[in-house]
Amino acid sequence: MKDFQFLFSAWIAVWAVFFVYEVTVARRLSKLRGEIDRLKQQLREG
Amino acid sequence: MKSRIIGSAFAAALIIFAGYAALYIAPVDMRQGQIYRIFFFHLAAWVSTFTALTIVFVSNISYLATRRQRWDSLGVAAAEVGVACCTIGLITGPLWAKPVWGIWWTWDARLTTTFLMWLLYVSYLMLRGLMEDPRRRATLSAVFGIFAFLDVPLVYMSNRLFPTQHPQPVFFGGPNSGVDPTMAKVIVLCMIAVLVIMIPVLIDRYKVEGMRAEVEELRQEVELRTSQPAGTHLDAPARTVNVKEVL
Numbered sequence: 001m002k003d004f005q006f007l008f009s010a011w012i013a014v015w016a017v018f019f020v021y022e023v024t025v026a027r028r029l030s031k032l033r034g035e036i037d038r039l040k041q042q043l044r045e046g
Numbered sequence: 047m048k049s050r051i052i053g054s055a056f057a058a059a060l061i062i063f064a065g066y067a068a069l070y071i072a073p074v075d076m077r078q079g080q081i082y083r084i085f086f087f088h089l090a091a092w093v094s095t096f097t098a099l100t101i102v103f104v105s106n107i108s109y110l111a112t113r114r115q116r117w118d119s120l121g122v123a124a125a126e127v128g129v130a131c132c133t134i135g136l137i138t139g140p141l142w143a144k145p146v147w148g149i150w151w152t153w154d155a156r157l158t159t160t161f162l163m164w165l166l167y168v169s170y171l172m173l174r175g176l177m178e179d180p181r182r183r184a185t186l187s188a189v190f191g192i193f194a195f196l197d198v199p200l201v202y203m204s205n206r207l208f209p210t211q212h213p214q215p216v217f218f219g220g221p222n223s224g225v226d227p228t229m230a231k232v233i234v235l236c237m238i239a240v241l242v243i244m245i246p247v248l249i250d251r252y253k254v255e256g257m258r259a260e261v262e263e264l265r266q267e268v269e270l271r272t273s274q275p276a277g278t279h280l281d282a283p284a285r286t287v288n289v290k291e292v293l
Contacts, residue, residue, distance in 0.1 A: 003081040003145055010084040010141040011065075014091070014134050018243065021130040025250045032257035039264035046271055 057242050064232075064239035072232040084142040086232055090240040091134040097241065098128030098248070099167065099198050106191035109184055118184035119255035121191060122174060125167050127248045131240075132164045147211065155208035159201045166194035180259075 068086035075082035105121035108114070139157070140150040151157065170190055177183040205212045225233070 003079060006141050006145050007081055007083055010138045011087070013137040013141065014087050017130060017134045017137065021126075022247055025247055025254065028254050029250060029257070032254060032261060035261050036257060036264065039261065039268055042268050043264065043271070046268075 053246065057239075057246070060239045060242055064236045067232045067235055072229050073226055078146055081142065081145050084138050086236040087240065088135060088138040088142060089233060090236040091131045091138065093237045094240050094244050095128050095131040095135060096198065096202070098124045098131060098244070099163075099195065101248075102128060102167075102170075102191050103195040103198070106188040106195075109188045110192075113181075115180070115184065115259070118180075118188065119252055119259075121188065122171070122255060123248055123251035125170050125191065126251055127244055129164065129167045129171065130247075131244065132160075132167065136160065136164060152211045154210035154212055155204040156201070156210075156212035159197060159204045163194075163197045163201050166197055170194055180262075 064086075068083055072083065072086065074080060101124035102121050105117045105124060109117035109121060139160075143152075144150050170187060173190055174183055174187050177186065205214060224230075
């Protein structure tokens, strides 16, 4: 039974690291897209 | 957008099937029982790590040879993916070691060189944050990246050269190495599954670098416009970063 706890923990760790990393990359992309749109708007108005 | 959705659905299906195969299709190990199933994604994470770090090495050399910013962007993107995969390997390793060896960690050759590799590539990423000039940053990190890669073949060879706590290689390890054919198929499936999910992340991370350069260029343009008196036109704004070159 204890083996299954380690096995389960390892699987959770794999997906947690992958998911957290994927989310941070997606957030960076979205933030930069927003920043590009804002700066382009500023240039158009400007 | 449609191809992205199809790609994501395919990756999800592949991952689910690989997970099912690792847990239910692969036979139970005679010595370790069920706990050995960590191996399928532990090894897949290391294969992705070595693939990503090889991309970093090739990008670093290519940058120094051509001075094209796109190589620097690819290098940093692959380094970050490599560190993420290496982190997965370093977490799953101790979780497997504790029930099998009775200890979480030991400073044997394989584990020590692997931890050193993780530290080197984390340093590579941190080093970049300390420099603002894009060309200087790219050159210094390329040199550091080539130096860091020296540890990668050392990690691969460590348990062959210094056999201590970590098991001997399962593949390409001589006459006593090898696994059950079903296990081998599941391992290949898990490797492909992890690579299939890591490649889109690498592409997205590469895009981040291109967009950062674009933001930098636009900011400079905005600054130039705001610093000019009203009514004057800018013929040729100074640009230090070429976005087209980055992407």
